[in-house]
Amino acid sequence: MTIDRTGEVPGILRYANTPGSSSFSEFLSVAAPHLMPATHAGSGELDAPHGTTIVAALYADGVVMAGDRRSTMGNLIAQRDIEKVFAADDYSLVGIAGTAGLAVEMVRLYQVELEHYEKIEGTQLTIDGKANRLATMIRSNLGMAMQGLAVVPMFAGYDPDAASPAEGGRIYSFDVTGSRSVERYYHSVGSGSLFARGSLKKLWREGLDRDAVVRVVVEALYDAADDDSATGGPDLTRGIYPVVMTATADGTERVGDDELGTVVRALLADREARPGA
Amino acid sequence: MSMPFYASAEQIMRDRSEYARKNIARGRSVIVLTYADGVLFVAENASPALHKVSEIYDRIGFAGVGKYNEYESLRVAGIRLADLRGYSYDRRDVTARALANAYAQTLGTIFTEQQKPYEVEICVAEVGEQPDSDQLYRLTYDGSIVSEPDFLVMGGGQAEALVAEMREAFTARQPLADALAAAVRALGSVGGADGSPRAIPAAQLEVAVLDRTRGKRKFKRITGAALTELLPAEEPAEQGATEAESDQE
Numbered sequence: 001m002t003i004d005r006t007g008e009v010p011g012i013l014r015y016a017n018t019p020g021s022s023s024f025s026e027f028l029s030v031a032a033p034h035l036m037p038a039t040h041a042g043s044g045e046l047d048a049p050h051g052t053t054i055v056a057a058l059y060a061d062g063v064v065m066a067g068d069r070r071s072t073m074g075n076l077i078a079q080r081d082i083e084k085v086f087a088a089d090d091y092s093l094v095g096i097a098g099t100a101g102l103a104v105e106m107v108r109l110y111q112v113e114l115e116h117y118e119k120i121e122g123t124q125l126t127i128d129g130k131a132n133r134l135a136t137m138i139r140s141n142l143g144m145a146m147q148g149l150a151v152v153p154m155f156a157g158y159d160p161d162a163a164s165p166a167e168g169g170r171i172y173s174f175d176v177t178g179s180r181s182v183e184r185y186y187h188s189v190g191s192g193s194l195f196a197r198g199s200l201k202k203l204w205r206e207g208l209d210r211d212a213v214v215r216v217v218v219e220a221l222y223d224a225a226d227d228d229s230a231t232g233g234p235d236l237t238r239g240i241y242p243v244v245m246t247a248t249a250d251g252t253e254r255v256g257d258d259e260l261g262t263v264v265r266a267l268l269a270d271r272e273a274r275p276g277a
Numbered sequence: 278m279s280m281p282f283y284a285s286a287e288q289i290m291r292d293r294s295e296y297a298r299k300n301i302a303r304g305r306s307v308i309v310l311t312y313a314d315g316v317l318f319v320a321e322n323a324s325p326a327l328h329k330v331s332e333i334y335d336r337i338g339f340a341g342v343g344k345y346n347e348y349e350s351l352r353v354a355g356i357r358l359a360d361l362r363g364y365s366y367d368r369r370d371v372t373a374r375a376l377a378n379a380y381a382q383t384l385g386t387i388f389t390e391q392q393k394p395y396e397v398e399i400c401v402a403e404v405g406e407q408p409d410s411d412q413l414y415r416l417t418y419d420g421s422i423v424s425e426p427d428f429l430v431m432g433g434g435q436a437e438a439l440v441a442e443m444r445e446a447f448t449a450r451q452p453l454a455d456a457l458a459a460a461v462r463a464l465g466s467v468g469g470a471d472g473s474p475r476a477i478p479a480a481q482l483e484v485a486v487l488d489r490t491r492g493k494r495k496f497k498r499i500t501g502a503a504l505t506e507l508l509p510a511e512e513p514a515e516q517g518a519t520e521a522e523s524d525q526e
Contacts, residue, residue, distance in 0.1 A: 010390070013382030016354035027357055035365050112364050119332050119356050
């Protein structure tokens with residue numbers, strides 16, 4: 001046995017040590033760089049579908065996030081049942097506005113990133129660690145953003161280390177350069193966010209319970225859709241309602257369409273009674 | 278340049294096998310068995326932080342015995358391979374069979390080509406939709422791969438005795454508490470003073486399940502109060518109380 005093979009790493013073990021970190025995206029960029037999201041588009045104009053309005057708000061048990069179902073391409077509706085709010089892991093949610101294709105891919109990579117860390121380290125990232133990780137991924141998309149293909153996610157989650165459920169909800173907003181900030185009450189991103197935020201400002205109160213806060217975010221999206229053509233309102237004829245998800249000490253949960261149907265009908269009845277609102 | 282002594286291939290392989298086997302036998306045992314809702318991992322492990330059992334993917338779990346740094350690097354490599362496959366294809370395209378094959382190739386290559394074999398024995402388990410489709414693969418230091426239908430025992434100085442014990446105690450599709458009791462009893466059947474059975478405290482046990490009734494990720498560790506509740510009570514009179522639900526985080 002005189003052959004020196006100390007430099008060689010056989011088979012699957014070549015994945016074990018390079019890179020040494022617990023990050024999936026770092027691993028992917030070494031093991032399969034062609035699978036990484038593109039960071040530069042070719043020159044020229046590109047018309048890609050855009051996702052629009054996302055809202056999030058704190059409430060008594062944690063945090064809620066909701067997104068409308070429309071994506072647009074110029075003046076056309078590209079899709080009327082797109083989903084833009086996702087569970088990032090057991091305790092956190094991510095919502096996306098901006099170029100839909102890139103954003104959905106970013107979320108997919110982000111979900112694997114969090115799960116990968118958890119499996120390798122045997123523990124979850126802290127909620128601030130998760131938000132910082134997402135900020136890095138947004139920053140790496142800056143090249144695309146300069147060419148008009150920006151992705152602006154919003155991140156929200158429940159911090160299991162919090163002293164009480166009322167203090168556990170967290171909302172983080174980002175800009176296209178990856179700058180991260182913590183929102184204290186509620187936040188909205190996307191083309192209809194101006195109107196959604198105005199609506200939240202009047203409807204949201206501290207310590208709302210789950211049912212009340214679901215109604216508030218659905219109404220904020222309704223107001224956004226009212227004034228922004230790129231945001232879709234609830235579609236009763238097709239049964240397409242906003243995606244509403246909560247993150248609490250019990251984990252993440254999607255609010256069912258049956259419940260949302262009831263909320264939307266009640267909302268429409270109230271608005272019908274005061275058409276000027 | 279010095280000339281090495283001639284040693285026959287047979288002699289070299291035998292020496293390596295013996296070396297690996299001796300070191301694997303030094304640690305504590307791990308038992309992996311199927312139960313009504315999936316696959317149960319039971320390891321005797323004094324450390325709460327250095328795991329022998331781990332999640333690989335949605336339906337796939339891993340257990341290792343032997344040298345920690347060696348099975349740990351196999352575990353990390355397995356997670357990366359699984360996540361890479363799931364990311365580039367689909368989550369359902371990640372299978373225990375493919376992973377076990379990759380491990381077998383790697384362990385086989387190391388055994389024949391490197392200075393020393395890996396002193397490990399690992400298990401890759403997958404929980405299926407139905408009890409019939411649960412899979413247990415055992416991989417040894419030389420890259421051999423065996424698919425076990427019911428249970429497998431790895432590591433420890435008296436693995437043979439444990440296998441005999443488990444063959445007695447194992448029943449297909451038994452409830453979780455019964456399966457756990459059987460495995461813990463088997464682990465305690467060796468290593469006691471004068472060959473008498475010993476009690477293993479809950480703190481020395483590492484227990485996890487791949488539970489087909491769970492959501493996307495089937496792997497779950499059972500620790501602390503949930504584990505104590507599930508273990509057979511000290512007085513065997515209270516047999517009914519062990520059926521308690523463990524589904525709390």
